[in-house]
Amino acid sequence: MSRVYKFQTYLRIELTTGVAISNPEDVLIFYKKPSGTIGSVAAQIGDPTTGVIYYDVEPDSSGNEDFLDEVGEWKFWAWVQFSDGRTARGETVTQEIFDNQDEC
Numbered sequence: 690m691s692r693v694y695k696f697q698t699y700l701r702i703e704l705t706t707g708v709a710i711s712n713p714e715d716v717l718i719f720y721k722k723p724s725g726t727i728g729s730v731a732a733q734i735g736d737p738t739t740g741v742i743y744y745d746v747e748p749d750s751s752g753n754e755d756f757l758d759e760v761g762e763w764k765f766w767a768w769v770q771f772s773d774g775r776t777a778r779g780e781t782v783t784q785e786i787f788d789n790q791d792e793c
Contacts, residue, residue: 693785694786694788704743707777710734718744718765740779
């Protein structure tokens with residue numbers, strides 16, 4: 690990811706599990722905000738052979754995205770649960786989220 694700003698809505702978060710994805714039950718991208726809050730968003734499969742998953746950040750009804758709501762260091766990781774109960778987790782990726790007023 691390049692430079693990312695708070696409430697940015699034109700963004701794809703793309704990660705890898707490191708394993709092929711077939712028969713998934715859950716495909717998620719977990720995140721840890723600078724405040725320590727941990728959550729997840731439902732992800733799509735980009736390339737099942739290489740285990741690539743993604744989440745497209747989209748605006749809410751007010752035109753903002755409340756997902757990227759904190760400035761600072763975020764952590765993201767891919768997670769898949771397969772229909773047979775096995776799970777796969779990708780490596781953690783760190784991304785700095787900047788205040789959109791930083792460049793003014």
